[in-house]
Amino acid sequence: MKTKQWILSILSGTLLVGAGVVATMYVTEWREPTATYLETTDPQLIQIREDLEAYKAKLRKEEKYFCCIKNDCNWCAIHMGHCPCGDLVMEKGVEKSCPDCAAAWNKKQGKIPGVDPDAIQVTTFGIYGYEEGGHHAPTNASGTEHHEK
Numbered sequence: 001m002k003t004k005q006w007i008l009s010i011l012s013g014t015l016l017v018g019a020g021v022v023a024t025m026y027v028t029e030w031r032e033p034t035a036t037y038l039e040t041t042d043p044q045l046i047q048i049r050e051d052l053e054a055y056k057a058k059l060r061k062e063e064k065y066f067c068c069i070k071n072d073c074n075w076c077a078i079h080m081g082h083c084p085c086g087d088l089v090m091e092k093g094v095e096k097s098c099p100d101c102a103a104a105w106n107k108k109q110g111k112i113p114g115v116d117p118d119a120i121q122v123t124t125f126g127i128y129g130y131e132e133g134g135h136h137a138p139t140n141a142s143g144t145e146h147h148e149k
Helices: 002-030 043-061 075-079 099-106
Strands: none
Touching: 043 075, 075 099
């Protein structure tokens, strides 16, 4: 009789330890870290953000900014002065986007239905000089390429 109780207590203890290990792994390994971030109140940075948003609004009005993610990227506006990602992610077999958009798609924050988030490949459009393709020219409302001088 004591042997059965001893075996049951060992099994119970083992299960409790196992559950504790799994719970610890879940908390430390599988959940994203949480933190509190304070947005800066530096007037210069606030002005930069406002200017960037105004610039992107201007590009949208000129039909040169077709971003593919829920919170429009900044990368394309800063580096290229237009955003082709919305068109590029819809090209089956060659889905590409800028680093900001690719990161958002990875987090399932794309806004174009039917696009496979796992298919998106990051590109910098040759900006850094080591990728194929060079600078991607924006298109205007008539569909012709816009080449900057």
